[in-house]
Amino acid sequence: MAVYTEVSDDALRAFLALYEIGDVTSFKGIAEGVENSNFLMRTAAGQYILTLYEKRVKAEDLPFFIGLMEHLAQRGVTCPQPVRNRAGSALGELAGRPATVATFLDGLWIRRPNVRHCSEVGEALARMHLAGADFPLKRANALSLEGWRTLFGAAEARTDEVAPHLREESAAELAFLEAHWPTGLPSGVIHADLFNDNVFFLGEKLSGLIDFYFACNDALAYDLAICLSAWCFEPDNEFNVSKGRAMIAGYESLRPLGEAEIAALPLLARGAALRFMLTRLVDWLNVPTGAKVAPKNPLEYRDKLRFHQRVRSAVDYGLMR
Known part of the structure; x- marks a missing residue:
């Protein structure tokens, strides 16, 4: 907001x-x-x-x-x-x-989520996916694979102003994902932006989800990959596997992941990290004069992307099977 x-x-x-x-x-x-x-x-x-x-x-x-x-x-x-x-x-x-x-929904968003919060988010995400299964309207994800090239083009000329070699690193990752992006995964309505400030809690009990203005039709597991980055890293951008395990278990308590989704999760997480790095990069370089807005640092998602690039399987996120 x-x-x-x-x-x-x-x-x-x-x-x-x-x-x-x-x-x-x-x-x-x-x-x-x-x-x-x-x-x-x-x-x-x-x-x-x-x-x-x-x-x-x-x-x-x-x-x-x-x-x-x-x-x-x-x-x-x-x-x-x-x-x-x-x-x-x-x-x-x-x-x-x-x-x-x-x-208006009662509750507060959590700046430092714990394991219980992550479990609640995973369960709520699965509940939303199941509830949206029969929603009749469709909307393509304008900020999925096809949109990342446009985002990168909008920022490419000034990318290295944010960090040295960021343009080269971003271009290489984009080319890799364009060549390897998974297809044919179970799809439906996803939130696509379920960050901490879009989930309200009363204590450790989730009280509601807000801000559905990126919702669209896409791979359901991609939504979970977004949440792993948004909720399960510590302030130093180190991944907390206990939080990841809790989130995945919460999600699977209502909607178990298929084998293809499990195999694709590291790639989906890389794509999610690149998407948010690029949108933050564009926003960081183009803050309107006089706007009451605090742009988010794209380097947070560069660091998260580097973690996802090292992941070899969903076990590294805490999957227990």
């Missing part, structure tokens, strides 16, 4: 007049994250999140995201629910941007 677009009092008042949630009593921007403009809003009816869609989110994809959250909630996955206006639409426009209002 972040704030790129400011909202005037008059524009906000006119926008919310279309909804039946009462007058605003407090309104503030949320600076965390990097993709959309987000605001925490309290009205006479309760707390809500107002999102203005920026950057990589396309307006034509919003029905997929909105429908998915409603679909998942109907199947027991706790996630924000889009609030529909008086005309029955969950999508509006504010400050020249597509905009939605969504319900």
